[in-house]
Amino acid sequence: MKALRLVVLPWVCCTLLAAASLASAVSSVDALEIKTGVLKVEYPTLPPVSRYDEAPEDLGFAGAQLGNEDNATTGSFLGHSFSLETRSVPPEGADAAVKELLDAGVHTLVLIANGADTERLAKAAGDGVIVFNAAAPDDELRGEKCLANLLHVAPSRAMLADSVAEFVIWKRWPRWFLIEGSNPADQALAAAYKRAAAKFGAKIVEERVFEDTGGSRRTDSGLVLVQRQIPVFTQDAEEHDIVIAADESDVFAPYLPFHTWTPRPVAGSAGLRPVSFHAAHEAWGATQFQRRFEKLTGRYIQPVDYNSWLAVRVAGEAVTRTGSDDPAVLKKYVLSKDFELAAFKGQKVTFRDWDGQLRQPILLTDSRITVSVSPQEGFLHQFSPLDTLGIDRPETSCKAFAQ
């Protein structure tokens, strides 16, 4: 019977067995029940340029589910039980869904939404709950618009741009041809690359805007036109070492590699891309994490899944270490020097106590393998090399975190 159950429901069975066999091993620990809510706002979007980038329905939820299972296994040794509630809603349903999750008694809330919605929903959630931003890269959410109850596991645009910049400078490619999209998110990303160029001593020798004229992104013979249009679009640029693409809207960047007028590598939104995680990453024990995720979901992991896994694990680790389910106690611990978490990226991840951003290495991928990992060797910092990525303590405009 046991063997059969192991085959059918390996994880559940393991946990039950563990819980049963461990009842005697748990010593004087208060039983806790920790509820996590995950809210994903579904925006109307066009299909992506590449069908590899199509968002699976359980995007983000799957990562949170794995994180919850990890927490539950650990919790079974300590008398802590963990559960997960997920909601997928259109933008107009988001506020009601937050209220519903709060009414259901969630201790932590993971948001997968754009910057504006993340800000509004976190405010609405109030101080009785820790909110994790698992998707929005907006720097202002960590800056002038930061909120005391909002922690960011998703890397900011500044961190992503800096991670590319460090690699490109390490390669001694200081002359950048910046091509940016015309939508606000693309412009914000372009601003992050301009900031990174100034920070690390690169020069933007040419800057062009690729207008989003709407329409569908894939057509049957689209590649014929792309092969003619992109060389023309990139013609006669100042002498440059690399093309940097700022295309958060996914309109044109995938067309750039191989089609540029001058043969140059591409980085940013295509070519060498900065990501919190990707499915080919194997170093630092990541293979076993990938396999656990794939066994659970039947698909490859995406950065948003990793972010939501991180959010749930951060909360779980805080519960494990503090033995508390009080969001105030958990938040204080998470922002303290005692908090650390292993996250399959070679070093512990911790939080910046000035803006609630998770310090973390950023993977640079060509979408097939991990090409490199930033921070790069030789970029030094008085506190942590991870703080060479993004907005550092002296630069922050966040005032919500008392220091």
Place this chain on the structure above:
Amino acid sequence: MSKFRLPRSLLLGCAALALTAGAASQAFANKVFVSNERGNTVTVVDSATWETVTEFPAGNRPRGIGISPDGKHLYVCASDDDAIKVFDTETYEFLWSLPSGPDPELFVVSPDGSKIYVSNEDDNLVTVVDTQKKTVEAEVPVGVEPEGMALSPDGKFIINTSETTNMAHFIDSADYKIKHNILVDQRPRYARFTNDGSLLFVSSEIGGTVSVISMTGESGPELKTKISFEVPGVLPEWLQPVGMRVTADNKWLFVALGPANRVAVVDVETLKVVKYILTGQRVWQLEFTPDEAYLLTTNGNSNDITVIDVAAQEAIKSVQVGQQPWGVVVAPD
């Protein structure tokens, strides 16, 4: 096949040499087996001459490596083959595979050689394998990503460390039930007892510490303290403790510090680091020669092993092995 005949005759030559050398220095020649994670081989080194004897294929991605108490069988975790491969330590012939579950990485052999205890990362299990029947005798559910394995000297406890749960689990070897759990720092990789069984050391790779657990606490094992590491000019992030060995007299703990390229020497009495010994790059696992004259380190990024003079606490030699050496075991006398 003929490729391996020449080294074998070399081995005989080395053994003869070692006999002569042994008469003078009282040291035995022992075979050192090094698993090469990338090379898919095991390198055999002679401990009397520090010459490479041979290198033989050992399955895909060989990592954890161990030997039967009688020295006849070499066990190698062929991680990408999802099996523990057993080789003859004289002929280097592949004998058979033991069931291990997917991606085996580390294991310990029971003192009588009848069982091996394997950590099974994908399924959150410790698997007990009967080495004679070649069957799985028991599966013990543990925390997320089980990794490090140790046996208490009295044989009572099988220790497993789980890398994402961050605990040392104390499994009773009589009924395979977990009797104690102790939280340690992030990503515990390896566990090792002192010879007298009074202390258990658990290395946390990402936490950067070694947890010291007293086995003589009133209500069972208890966390006594944590050892941290500090090397001028090395970023704290790179001080990642992994493999460990304790001298039989319980006086010295050696800790491999991974990408810091150093082995820390800890005084077990004071639990203070007294020295850092420079080794090859990405120093991973450690093993003594049976007489404890030497400590060997596998250095994954420089493709060599460092030979440390244990009494002098100094590195005296490095020996090139295969590609990306991972684990090391030395044949008994």
